[in-house]
Amino acid sequence: MSEPGIPTEWWASENFWRKCAIFVTGFMALVLVLLTFHTLTVIEAGSEAGRVPAYSVINHRIGYVMDDEKRRMMPVIGPKAPLFGEELTEAEAMALVDHGKLTVQGRNCMNCHTILGNGAYYAPDLTKAWLDPGWGNEQARELLMTMFLKDPPTNARTFGTGRRMPNQELTDAEVRAVIAYLKWMSAIDTNGFPSGFKPLPQGPLTEVPQSSSGASRALGTSPPLAEHRRPSTKGPSPAASAPAAGHSMREAT
Numbered sequence: 662m663s664e665p666g667i668p669t670e671w672w673a674s675e676n677f678w679r680k681c682a683i684f685v686t687g688f689m690a691l692v693l694v695l696l697t698f699h700t701l702t703v704i705e706a707g708s709e710a711g712r713v714p715a716y717s718v719i720n721h722r723i724g725y726v727m728d729d730e731k732r733r734m735m736p737v738i739g740p741k742a743p744l745f746g747e748e749l750t751e752a753e754a755m756a757l758v759d760h761g762k763l764t765v766q767g768r769n770c771m772n773c774h775t776i777l778g779n780g781a782y783y784a785p786d787l788t789k790a791w792l793d794p795g796w797g798n799e800q801a802r803e804l805l806m807t808m809f810l811k812d813p814p815t816n817a818r819t820f821g822t823g824r825r826m827p828n829q830e831l832t833d834a835e836v837r838a839v840i841a842y843l844k845w846m847s848a849i850d851t852n853g854f855p856s857g858f859k860p861l862p863q864g865p866l867t868e869v870p871q872s873s874s875g876a877s878r879a880l881g882t883s884p885p886l887a888e889h890r891r892p893s894t895k896g897p898s899p900a901a902s903a904p905a906a907g908h909s910m911r912e913a914t
C-alpha cells in the first residue's frame with residue numbers, strides 16, 4: 662500500500678511480497694508431503710529402493726565391504742546363516758524382531774546405549790553390536806550374546822572402561838528377540854555410522870542368496886567388491902582382536 666505521491670516499484674510492493682510468502686509456504690508444504698512419502702518408502706523394511714532390509718535378513722550372514730565409489734562400508738547380505746540355526750519365514754522374523762524392538766524400548770536400553778543415532782553414549786553403540794569383534798567369531802557370537810544379555814555383570818567385558826551393564830532381568834524369549842533385533846539392525850544401511858566400526862571375522866559373503874524371502878533384494882544386489890576390501894574371507898578365526906584391522910572406513914578412504 663504505497664503512500665500517495667510515492668511511486669512504488671512492483672517488486673517493492675507489499676502485495677507482491679505477500680503473494681510470494683503465500684506461494685513459498687504452500688510450495689514447501691507440498692515438498693514436505695512428497696518428501697515424507699519418499700522417506701516412508703526408503704525406510705520401509707524390505708522395500709526395493711530402501712536401506713532397511715526385510716526381517717528375514719536374520720536368516721542370512723550379514724557383512725560389510727568397502728564401497729570405493731561411496732567411500733564407506735556397505736552392508737552385504739551373504740549366504741544362509743539362520744539365527745540360532747532356525748530359518749524363519751518373513752512373518753515369523755518380523756514378529757521376533759518386533760518383540761526385540763519392544764523389549765529394547767520397554768527396558769529403555771537407550772538410557773545408556775545408542776540405537777540408530779538415538780540414545781546415550783554411556784555404553785557401546787548398539788546399531789552394529791551384532792558385528793562387534795568383541796564377540797570373537799561367528800560361531801561363538803550367539804552363545805556369548807545370550808550369556809551376556811542373561812547375566813551382564815558376570816559376563817561383562819567392559820572394554821577397559823570399568824562400566825558394567827546391570828542385569829535387565831530379560832527372559833529367554835526376550836533375549837532371543839533382542840538378538841534378532843540387533844542382527845536385523847546391523848544390516849541397515851546407515852550411511853557408514855557409527856563411524857569406524859569394524860565387523861568381526863565371518864565366513865564369505867560372496868554367494869548371493871536366491872531365496873524368495875526378499876532379503877537379498879532388500880538392499881539391492883550389490884555385487885561382491887574387490888577381494889582385498891572384504892573384511893574377512895578366510896572363514897572364522899578364534900582371534901577376537903586381530904581380524905578386521907585396517908578395514909575401518911576411515912583408514913580405507
Ligand code: HEC
Nearest residue numbers: 768770773784785790793795817818819824825826829839
Ligand atoms: C545402566 C546402563 C545400561 C543399560 C540400561 C543397558 N546397558 Fe547394555 N551395556 C552397558 C554397558 C556399560 C555395556 C558395556 C560393558 C560390558 O560389555 O560389559 C553394555 C553392553 C551391552 C551389549 C554389548 C555391546 C557390544 O557391542 O558388544 C549389548 C548387546 C547390550 N549392552 C544390550 C543391552 C540391552 C538390550 C539393554 C536393554 C534391555 C541394555 N543393554 C541396557 C550398560 C547398559
